[in-house]
Amino acid sequence: MASVSLRSVHKKFGPITVLQSIDLDIEDGEFVVLVGPSGCGKSTLLRSIAGLETINGGEIHIGERQVNHVAPKDRDIAMVFQSYALYPHMDVRRNMGFSLNLRKSPTRMVVERVSAASTKLGLNSLLDRLPKQLSGGQRQRVAMGRAIVRNPQVFLFDEPLSNLDAKLRATMRTEIKALHQSLKTTAIYVTHDQVEAMTMANRIVVMSDGVIQQVGAPLELYDRPANIFVAGFIGSPTMNFFDAVIDGKQAGLADGSLLALPASAAVTEGQKVVIGIRPEHLHFTDTGIPGTVVVVEPLGMSTQVTLDAARERVTLLALERPVLAPGDRKHLTARPQDIHVFDRASGLRVN
Amino acid sequence: MATQQTRLLGKLAVAPSVIVLFLWMIVPLALTIYFSLLRYNLLDPGNESFVGFFNYEYFLSDPAFFAAIGNSLKLVFAVLAISIVGGTLLALLLDQAIVGRNIVRLMVIAPFFIMPTVSALVWKNMFMHPVSGLFAWLMKSVGLEPIDWFAQYPLTAVIIMVAWQWLPFATLILLTAIQSLDEEQKEAAEMDGTPPISYFYYIVLPHLARPITVVILIETIFLLNVFAEIYVTGSGGPAGNLPYLVYFQGLLNFDVGGASAGGIVAVVLANIVAFFLIRMIGRNLEG
Ligand SMILES: Nc1ncnc2c1ncn2[C@@H]1O[C@H](COP(=O)(O)OP(=O)(O)OP(=O)(O)O)[C@@H](O)[C@H]1O
Ligand SMILES: [Mg+2]
Numbered sequence: 001m002a003s004v005s006l007r008s009v010h011k012k013f014g015p016i017t018v019l020q021s022i023d024l025d026i027e028d029g030e031f032v033v034l035v036g037p038s039g040c041g042k043s044t045l046l047r048s049i050a051g052l053e054t055i056n057g058g059e060i061h062i063g064e065r066q067v068n069h070v071a072p073k074d075r076d077i078a079m080v081f082q083s084y085a086l087y088p089h090m091d092v093r094r095n096m097g098f099s100l101n102l103r104k105s106p107t108r109m110v111v112e113r114v115s116a117a118s119t120k121l122g123l124n125s126l127l128d129r130l131p132k133q134l135s136g137g138q139r140q141r142v143a144m145g146r147a148i149v150r151n152p153q154v155f156l157f158d159e160p161l162s163n164l165d166a167k168l169r170a171t172m173r174t175e176i177k178a179l180h181q182s183l184k185t186t187a188i189y190v191t192h193d194q195v196e197a198m199t200m201a202n203r204i205v206v207m208s209d210g211v212i213q214q215v216g217a218p219l220e221l222y223d224r225p226a227n228i229f230v231a232g233f234i235g236s237p238t239m240n241f242f243d244a245v246i247d248g249k250q251a252g253l254a255d256g257s258l259l260a261l262p263a264s265a266a267v268t269e270g271q272k273v274v275i276g277i278r279p280e281h282l283h284f285t286d287t288g289i290p291g292t293v294v295v296v297e298p299l300g301m302s303t304q305v306t307l308d309a310a311r312e313r314v315t316l317l318a319l320e321r322p323v324l325a326p327g328d329r330k331h332l333t334a335r336p337q338d339i340h341v342f343d344r345a346s347g348l349r350v351n
Numbered sequence: 352m353a354t355q356q357t358r359l360l361g362k363l364a365v366a367p368s369v370i371v372l373f374l375w376m377i378v379p380l381a382l383t384i385y386f387s388l389l390r391y392n393l394l395d396p397g398n399e400s401f402v403g404f405f406n407y408e409y410f411l412s413d414p415a416f417f418a419a420i421g422n423s424l425k426l427v428f429a430v431l432a433i434s435i436v437g438g439t440l441l442a443l444l445l446d447q448a449i450v451g452r453n454i455v456r457l458m459v460i461a462p463f464f465i466m467p468t469v470s471a472l473v474w475k476n477m478f479m480h481p482v483s484g485l486f487a488w489l490m491k492s493v494g495l496e497p498i499d500w501f502a503q504y505p506l507t508a509v510i511i512m513v514a515w516q517w518l519p520f521a522t523l524i525l526l527t528a529i530q531s532l533d534e535e536q537k538e539a540a541e542m543d544g545t546p547p548i549s550y551f552y553y554i555v556l557p558h559l560a561r562p563i564t565v566v567i568l569i570e571t572i573f574l575l576n577v578f579a580e581i582y583v584t585g586s587g588g589p590a591g592n593l594p595y596l597v598y599f600q601g602l603l604n605f606d607v608g609g610a611s612a613g614g615i616v617a618v619v620l621a622n623i624v625a626f627f628l629i630r631m632i633g634r635n636l637e638g
Binding site: 050051052071072073074077078079081082083084085086087088089090098099102103146 | 533535536543554558
């Protein structure tokens with residue numbers, strides 16, 4: 001187990017900068033999830049930590065050691081790949097023991113470690129099978145077993161669940177989390193699925209275009225997104241955004257209606273802002289922003305209503321079951337403390 | 352979608368080509384079998400008579416037959432060994448990011464496109480010629496006695512020539528296979544800290560098992576039929592293989608009956624080899 005720290009890490013592919021000045025401290029035993037849209041550099045960052053890519057600037061420390069020029073095998077890390085990358089000609093047992101055998105570990109130790117890992121992962125009955133004789137979820141488990149037997153300082157996962165179906169993904173998510181809680185090894189996990197990020201992480205790192213947008217605990221990111229990008233990326237259905245101009249203690253929306261701002265908003269008269277409101281924080285009232293119902297989608301536990309209001313498409317999640325039909329005219333509001341205010345020019349949070 | 356009529360129509364439509372193909376194969380085979388049972392010598396035309404299996408007895412008890420079989424096998428095994436070992440090494444080399452990789456690849460493939468007759472002539476007159484050949488010049492320039500390849504080591508010379516032609520084929524197939532090795536698997540091996548020899552032995556070689564079997568199958572079929580290189584270089588006497596012996600019987604001894612019997616023997620032997628090869632391949636291609 002070890003901490004990982006990145007100091008202004010740069011990475012370029014030819015002329016294209018893929019990572020710019022990444023600073024990140026991951027504590028010993030932490031489970032950190034990297035999320036971001038496709039192509040934002042998550043895999044590149046993970047592979048740089050693994051040593052599969054050489055960085056063009058900055059420093060990477062694993063534990064006390066600076067590893068910029070250390071070969072992947074000597075970094076004492078294990079990686080679980082998206083396609084699992086099992087060796088197709090070796091059975092499960094040999095797949096798991098391969099790295100230890102290469103290190104000339106004593107046979108007894110290899111056998112012990114492999115059987116401990118396979119017990120932990122429920123692979124005992126599959127040890128003599130070849131990868132092609134396993135299901136996707138079982139292969140996934142073998143890939144994790146292969147990482148576990150090495151007893152590394154850090155686990156790296158690159159979208160390990162993206163090849164599984166939705167149900168299995170949920171199961172494996174729980175298993176990986178449980179595994180982490182019993183092993184307490186530092187883990188860095190890449191995904192573009194924000195549900196995985198929210199449920200598994202101790203801390204989430206949101207990236208976009210090779211830049212870290214925000215680092216924080218899942219609910220911290222949800223409740224206090226640092227900028228418009230994070231606000232829109234975290235949460236499903238996504239946050240509603242309204243362009244607005246500050247008018248006293250209120251925000252004037254595009255259709256002229258006014259919305260009370262939270263007391264903490266540091267804004268000036270006439271400032272152009274973006275107001276963000278989560279779907280579950282919007283309510284129907286008698287006065288407020290007028291809107292027209294477009295679609296009503298009952299989800300069981302809640303009802304999702306799509307409306308046109310203040311020249312935007314707006315989503316509202318209602319826990320009660322409103323009786324509505326498309327075309328109905330309603331008024332919307334939100335409590336001031338539930339409102340997120342962002343500066344329109346910089347995109348940064350101002351409350 | 353195939354209704355009764357369309358299926359019948361389909362059968363009628365392919366029937367002519369099937370029949371032609373069948374005749375194409377069966378007529379020569381039947382005639383060869385027929386000739387192999389006759390005493391049929393071109394020096395004594397019009398006197399053909401039925402002799403039963405005499406031609407087979409004669410052919411199979413001829414010491415030249417065993418020499419020819421031996422040469423055939425030596426040729427096949429030697430060329431297979433050279434082209435697979437060499438092909439694997441070359442493929443590993445060409446897989447590296449070297450400068451001018453595309454040109455090097457093209458040059459490596461080139462021998463495969465050269466006609467056997469042409470390559471045999473080039474090898475014979477420009478490389479292995481004891482007076483004017485490149486090898487002779489090289490040996491003389493370091494003060495050694497030049498080798499007269501086709502007089503002293505005819506079979507080796509033929510093997511070198513044929514291997515030179517087939518090495519590119521093996522290289523090409525194995526290179527394609529190496530390049531299809533999964534990137535993430537390579538990286539997993541890198542993270543596991545696999546040293547190059549282990550990497551080759553545990554990861555690359557198992558991956559190459561199938562393409563190697565395919566190379567063995569295809570090359571064996573063609574190598575059993577090598578003729579031009581032996582004929583053109585005049586190495587038929589000491590290095591003649593089975594096809595050359597058949598040619599020798601038929602067109603130099605004018606013994607059509609004996610040559611036909613030899614042809615049939617060659618067909619039977621080729622089928623035995625094919626049987627084992629196909630079984631071996633089938634096992635390897637299954638999973
Ligand atoms: N070997 C490479 N050569 C050139 N550009 C590359 C290379 N690998 C990645 N890139 C580029 O770097 C950027 C980041 O890629 P990366 O694989 O890190 O994205 P990602 O965040 O993992 O995306 P995804 O969620 O789709 O996996 C992309 O724009 C990609 O095109
Ligand atoms: Mg990726």
